[in-house]
């Protein structure tokens with residue numbers, strides 16, 4: 398049986414109690430206190446993904462507002478949206494809601510360093526402003542009547558339910574991490590209703606290797622990372638970054654790997670992303686001051702492919718540079734000097750330079766071929782292709798900006814239906830950019846709603 402209560406017509410129904418849905422509802426209701434607002438969340442609790450951000454600490458804004466930190470196949474449109482809300486405006490809204498924050502070297506965090514503080518603040522305002530919030534309520538479909546939206550909800554606890562609203566805001570997020578609410582369902586629903594979608598791909602994720610090293614498992618090392626696609630005898634650069642890499646059971650993780658992962662998954666789907674030249678270390682004010690060699694000069698070094706065999710590699714592979722602080726040109730002199738200093742002992746030289754287990758591993762491989770010492774600047778790892786990526790932090794691609802009215806986050810096809818957050822065809826680099834987009838798009842929606 399389908400239940401609905403006509404006396405309860407809402408001014409706004411928000412689908413998804415995540416970052417952008419909660420933020421937009423609060424800003425809208427503060428602007429229009431008389432409006433009836435209902436948030437419907439399919440999980441048993443609101444904001445599950447938000448609670449997991451930044452390792453539970455929530456890197457809720459980046460240090461800088463840079464369009465370059467965002468990726469979309471509709472760059473012009475995405476940039477226009479990003480530019481229409483300033484960073485200062487986002488900061489001001491958060492200050493106004495009572496959030497106190499601190500700046501760490503890679504971004505803004507609540508001063509408690511706990512994501513739950515940010516969520517508590519959002520839920521405080523939801524309650525205080527009289528916004529209704531129902532969990533265990535999944536949008537499965539909607540219909541448009543003459544003036545209203547009929548929203549069909551599935552719930553574990555109850556029978557199917559219908560709600561009626563003048564306006565609907567879809568902030569259902571991305572597809573990854575099912576346990577945190579990720580799902581492809583709304584994308585399919587919208588595709589079925591004639592919306593144009595960009596092919597989706599997981600982004601900001603660790604990547605598996607064909608031959609992960611057991612001996613390196615759990616190790617971390619600061620290194621340069623270059624991602625290539627093999628194209629015959631050539632290698633096409635898909636991205637590069639410098640920072641702390643982690644070796645895990647199946648492959649590689651750490652911020653530089655996450656940053657390059659979207660270029661890999663997008664390329665695998667044939668999306669032809671432009672090379673992703675990241676600035677992880679430049680994001681960190683602290684390390685860029687301390688670093689003797691900046692990233693710009695690192696990027697100039699192209700590995701010498703005449704000396705690197707691509708046989709048996711690929712199609713996608715990383716070259717790891719264990720000495721990003723030394724240029725390719727200076728490396729052999731540097732290495733000779735260091736070997737002399739430590740008595741010509743390869744293992745000791747590596748031990749006196751790199752983390753212990755990494756040094757022992759590299760020394761073991763190099764012991765068989767000392768001429769390969771130059772490969773310390775370009776250590777090859779082929780990326781495994783057959784894997785299920787549910788560990789991505791965000792989803793690239795999604796609902797195209799072309800479905801929206803000019804600079805207004807409202808559907809052209811179905812006026813009264815608004816979209817914000819990750820569901821749209823954009824994602825950002827690590828370091829608070831994805832939440833910056835969630836807040837910015839929520840602000841835009843809150844202004845545009847009637």
Ligand SMILES: Cc1cc2nc3c(=O)[nH]c(=O)nc-3n(C[C@H](O)[C@H](O)[C@H](O)COP(=O)(O)OP(=O)(O)OC[C@H]3O[C@@H](n4cnc5c(N)ncnc54)[C@H](O)[C@@H]3O)c2cc1C
Pocket residue numbers: 412413414415416417418437438439440443444445446447449450451452455456457458534535536537568569570571574577578579580582583789790791817818819820828829830831832833835
């Ligand atoms: C582990 C992890 C760490 C991260 N760390 C950071 C970080 O430090 N900084 C940063 O900027 N970004 C980070 N992100 C990314 C960030 O969390 C997302 O970009 C952001 O939450 C997106 O906001 P959103 O409102 O679009 O979606 P979400 O916050 O995901 O909210 C969407 C909500 O909609 C609900 N929903 C989905 N479908 C339906 C439906 N049919 N009916 C009802 N409800 C539905 C979901 O359950 C969810 O609660 C991280 C992500 C992960 C997974």
